[in-house]
Amino acid sequence: MDQLKTLTARVVALPIENIDTDQIIPARFLKAIDKAGMGDHLFADWRYDAAGKPKPAFVLNQPRARGAQILLAGDNFGCGSSREHAVWALTGFGFRAVISTSFADIFRNNALKNGLLPIVVDQATHRDLFDLVAEIPEVELTVDVAAQTLTMPGGRVARFPLDPFSKTCLLEGVDELGYLLARQDAIARYENQNVPN
Amino acid sequence: MTLPRTLFDKIWDDHVVVQEPDSPAVLYVDLHLVHEVTSPQAFQGLRERGLQVRRPDKTFATLDHSIPTDGVFPIADAIAAKQIAQMETNCRDFGISLFGLSDERRGIVHVIGPELGLTQPGTTIVCGDSHTATHGAFGALAFGVGTSEVEHVLATQCLLQSKPKTMQVRIDGVLSRGVTAKDIILALIAKIGIGGGTGHVIEYAGSAVRALSMEARMTMCNMTIEAGARAGMVAPDDATFEYLAGREFAPKGAAWDAALARWKTLPTDDGATFDETVSLDASALEPMITFGTNPGMGVPITSRVPEAPGFEKALAYMDLQPGAPLLGHPVDVVFIGSCTNGRLSDLRLAASVLKDRKVAPQTRVLVVPGSQQVKRQAEQEGLDQIFRAAGAEWREPGCSMCIAMNGDALQPGQYAVSTSNRNFEGRQGKGGRTFLASPLTAAASAIAGAVSDPRKII
Numbered sequence: 001m002d003q004l005k006t007l008t009a010r011v012v013a014l015p016i017e018n019i020d021t022d023q024i025i026p027a028r029f030l031k032a033i034d035k036a037g038m039g040d041h042l043f044a045d046w047r048y049d050a051a052g053k054p055k056p057a058f059v060l061n062q063p064r065a066r067g068a069q070i071l072l073a074g075d076n077f078g079c080g081s082s083r084e085h086a087v088w089a090l091t092g093f094g095f096r097a098v099i100s101t102s103f104a105d106i107f108r109n110n111a112l113k114n115g116l117l118p119i120v121v122d123q124a125t126h127r128d129l130f131d132l133v134a135e136i137p138e139v140e141l142t143v144d145v146a147a148q149t150l151t152m153p154g155g156r157v158a159r160f161p162l163d164p165f166s167k168t169c170l171l172e173g174v175d176e177l178g179y180l181l182a183r184q185d186a187i188a189r190y191e192n193q194n195v196p197n
Numbered sequence: 198m199t200l201p202r203t204l205f206d207k208i209w210d211d212h213v214v215v216q217e218p219d220s221p222a223v224l225y226v227d228l229h230l231v232h233e234v235t236s237p238q239a240f241q242g243l244r245e246r247g248l249q250v251r252r253p254d255k256t257f258a259t260l261d262h263s264i265p266t267d268g269v270f271p272i273a274d275a276i277a278a279k280q281i282a283q284m285e286t287n288c289r290d291f292g293i294s295l296f297g298l299s300d301e302r303r304g305i306v307h308v309i310g311p312e313l314g315l316t317q318p319g320t321t322i323v324c325g326d327s328h329t330a331t332h333g334a335f336g337a338l339a340f341g342v343g344t345s346e347v348e349h350v351l352a353t354q355c356l357l358q359s360k361p362k363t364m365q366v367r368i369d370g371v372l373s374r375g376v377t378a379k380d381i382i383l384a385l386i387a388k389i390g391i392g393g394g395t396g397h398v399i400e401y402a403g404s405a406v407r408a409l410s411m412e413a414r415m416t417m418c419n420m421t422i423e424a425g426a427r428a429g430m431v432a433p434d435d436a437t438f439e440y441l442a443g444r445e446f447a448p449k450g451a452a453w454d455a456a457l458a459r460w461k462t463l464p465t466d467d468g469a470t471f472d473e474t475v476s477l478d479a480s481a482l483e484p485m486i487t488f489g490t491n492p493g494m495g496v497p498i499t500s501r502v503p504e505a506p507g508f509e510k511a512l513a514y515m516d517l518q519p520g521a522p523l524l525g526h527p528v529d530v531v532f533i534g535s536c537t538n539g540r541l542s543d544l545r546l547a548a549s550v551l552k553d554r555k556v557a558p559q560t561r562v563l564v565v566p567g568s569q570q571v572k573r574q575a576e577q578e579g580l581d582q583i584f585r586a587a588g589a590e591w592r593e594p595g596c597s598m599c600i601a602m603n604g605d606a607l608q609p610g611q612y613a614v615s616t617s618n619r620n621f622e623g624r625q626g627k628g629g630r631t632f633l634a635s636p637l638t639a640a641a642s643a644i645a646g647a648v649s650d651p652r653k654i655i
Contacts, residue, residue: 017507018391018491022621027602031263031276033237033283045623050609076392079425079491080621082327083235084343105361105395105427106327110343163359164219175345177246180353183215183223187251187355190214190225 002115003173007096007143009069012059013133019073020080021107025089027081038085039092060093064137071098072129077118078107087114097143099150101126112166113175117143119150119160128152145170201466204432205363205398208338208463212321214355221357227320229350230306231258231293233284234602235325239348240287251354253292257315260284260297261305265604266565266592270298274604291351302445304568304594307331307536311415312570314444318433318460323350328536328618329428330421334414335441336433336463338398341422362472364397364426368405370480375652377546378413379538379616379635381405382420383485383495385477391493394426397473400465401431405479411440412542419537420618423492432464484651486523487620487633490514494620498523498638498650514622515630516610523632523648529611531562531643532625533589533636535599538616539567541574543636547616548580550640550651551587557646562589563605565597589643601626614642 029041047058054061071090077100078086087110090098097117108118121129132139132152142151145167150158162170169175180187202210215223229252236258243250250256263277272278281298288295296303302313307328310316316332322339323329325347332339346356366385386393399421401414409417414431421429431437438457441447448456483497489511496503502512504519512519517526533539533547544566556562564584566572572594575581581591598605599617607613607629616639620631634642637651644654 016510020491020619020621022619022624026623026627027262027600028627030234030602031274031280033280034241035238045627076395076425079391080327080422080619082325082341082343084238084325084345087343102392102395104392104425106341106343110345113343113345163221165221165357176357177242177345177349177352179220180223180349180355180357181248183355184353186215186223187225187353191354194211194225195227 001113001169001173001175004096004115004117004145004170006145007069008140009096010064010067010138010140011070011072011133012065012068013072013130014059015074015130017074018076018079021078021083021086022080024078024086025083030083030085035088037092038088039094042089042093067094069094069096070141070143071095072133073098073100075101077103079104082106084110084114087111087116091116099129112169115170115173117145117170119143121150121158121160125158201468203363203465203469203471204336204400204430204463205338206469208319208321209360211319221359223355224358225321226323226350226354226356227255228310228315228322229256230310230322230324230329231256231347232262232306232324232326233260233280234262235344236287236347237280237283238344239351240291242348243291243351248352250291250293250351255354256293256351258284258288258293258295259303259306259309262596262600263603264595266595266597267604268593277603301569301573304570305536305539305596307419308539308567308571311335311411312444312568314441314447317441317447317456318437319463323356327422328419331415331419331536333418333421333428333430334411335437336430336460338428338430340427361427362397364394364399364473364475365471366399366401367403367474367476368401368479369403369476370405370478371408372405372479372482375484375637375655376482377635377637378409378416380482380485381477381479382417383487383492383633384482386420386424386493387485387495388477389424389475391423391491392425394421394424397426398428398430399424399426400471401429402465406431407434410542411436412540415540416537420492423618433460484635484638486638486648487631488515488517488523490620490622492618492620492633495633496523498634498648524650526648527612528560528614528632528642528647530607530613531560531639532565532598532613532615532617533639534563534565534567534597535617536567536596537618538636539565539571541571543616544571544575544580547636547640548583550637550655551589551643552583554587554644556588556643560643560646562643563592563598564589565592566594568594598625600624614639614648
């Protein structure tokens with residue numbers, strides 16, 4: 001997993017609530033057997049017309065999206081299907097963080113396993129961020145994982161929650177499988193005591 | 198004296214392998230169900246790290262999502278065919294049982310787990326699929342996971358999990374004629390919202406829940422994820438035990454007796470508390486239907502399209518006007534099937550409406566059994582004949598038009614009444630528009646060629 005310590009990047013704003021994982025990546029792109037190229041299908045049905053041409057009005061097709069690494073989205077981001085392809089599509093496009101007021105549980109878990117940081121902010125901060133991006137499309141925000149802060153121009157700082165375990169994984173770029181594999185003795189003991197063969 | 202515990206607490210406590218400070222629990226998984234869409238990258242991960250599957254005996258795979266339901270083989274879609282071949286290779290290489298193309302036990306993963314007796318009370322069950330919540334109907338802790346977690350479970354039979362909060366949903370009263378478990382769950386999601394259960398595990402309790410058949414409980418638990426809760430559970434009771442007795446993977450003989458004694462200790466203790474409690478009056482429910490683009494946008498079928506801030510985008514996609522009646526809205530396609538409503542009792546309900554009637558000429562109706570076993574049983578009862586005589590298509594088992602990645606899809610702009618679980622934009626085909634409803638409502642709508650109240654004709 002890619003490390004994430006700090007990030008200063010431009011922001012793409014999608015002021016839509018309840019963006020489900022079918023929007024993030026439609027099911028017809030889930031027939032792949034690897035993770036490659038998922039970024040091309042990110043928000044495919046909002047991003048491309050029937051002929052597969054980019055829709056100029058959609059924010060990801062605008063020059064401001066180029067190089068943006070932070071997605072600012074409406075409440076309850078990532079609801080619906082468990083497809084991790086949604087996270088691979090976001091990271092494949094180049095996103096490293098998503099800001100919302102809440103995230104669906106499975107999406108949040110999937111994101112943290114791929115070095116994509118779900119940043120939860122309160123309603124007022126959320127509103128202000130949308131206003132900020134509307135006013136200054138080129139605005140950059142700074143994320144500091146260790147400090148759990150999101151810093152806006154002018155020095156305004158919002159703290160976000162992050163459990164200590166996920167934080168360590170992000171800062172060190174390690175994934176959870178290593179932790180589980182290191183506990184195989186305990187798993188074997190549990191199986192001996194609890195699991196009929 | 199131990200503190201009173203909920204059903205969830207008991208299962209959680211029994212499955213914690215390790216709990217270290219500032220870390221999530223290492224939770225043991227009793228049953229891992231696998232399908233072709235969310236597992237290839239996990240097996241690839243195992244290969245890259247040189248790992249084996251720790252417990253192939255606790256891992257079962259099937260083919261459901263990308264498989265066509267037209268019964269035509271070899272599969273025409275080369276990419277889907279490759280994915281299915283990869284599942285076969287992965288199961289062979291790692292020693293996993295696969296209910297494959299020619300296996301009479303193949304079906305939608307959440308239909309076959311219970312019908313084979315793999316799904317059992319008190320167990321932990323995961324699958325790379327959000328509708329794993331279905332299995333909670335048996336008093337199991339069952340939830341969907343992503344592909345990274347599929348890999349973790351394959352490699353270690355464990356997951357790292359933070360303990361969720363608990364919510365009790367009490368449903369008392371008696372359902373009126375024509376109102377089903379699907380209507381209960383659509384009403385609940387409309388009430389608490391699609392994020393209302395986020396961070397929680399739901400336990401369904403109350404007299405109306407006790408009165409539901411096992412298949413109806415599965416329908417209700419299945420859509421728990423549509424309220425944001427990863428797992429929904431019902432305490433096991435005699436209905437649960439009767440359902441499981443004699444099934445292929447259910448315990449037998451002395452092991453059955455021991456299991457039964459254990460399962461009877463699972464229900465939530467008197468005095469146990471939940472982080473949240475919600476109640477619903479089953480007697481007051483009507484058949485439900487959705488009008489928008491998430492499962493929380495549901496109303497009683499006799500309602501008009503509501504007007505509220507936040508609905509504009511959904512109504513524009515659905516091309517519906519606030520204040521317009523839902524009843525009578527033309528329907529191009531009716532889909533009866535899925536892990537929500539693709540079981541024998543669902544097909545019986547639909548057949549009871551379609552018997553000796555005809556599908557509207559302009560409406561395409563797909564009936565897709567949830568498994569080969571459901572298909573065989575339905576055919577033994579002659580349900581397939583009822584569907585065919587009515588003018589509906591009787592198809593092969595699979596996820597079909599619920600996920601529209603297998604050849605079954607709506608055309609842009611089409612309207613469907615669907616017994617599936619999601620009405621998200623494009624879910625049933627790019628540009629397609631979905632009204633979620635029960636099998637009764639779907640069948641009634643098939644006859645009228647328009648959204649119809651099943652109470653008028655049953």
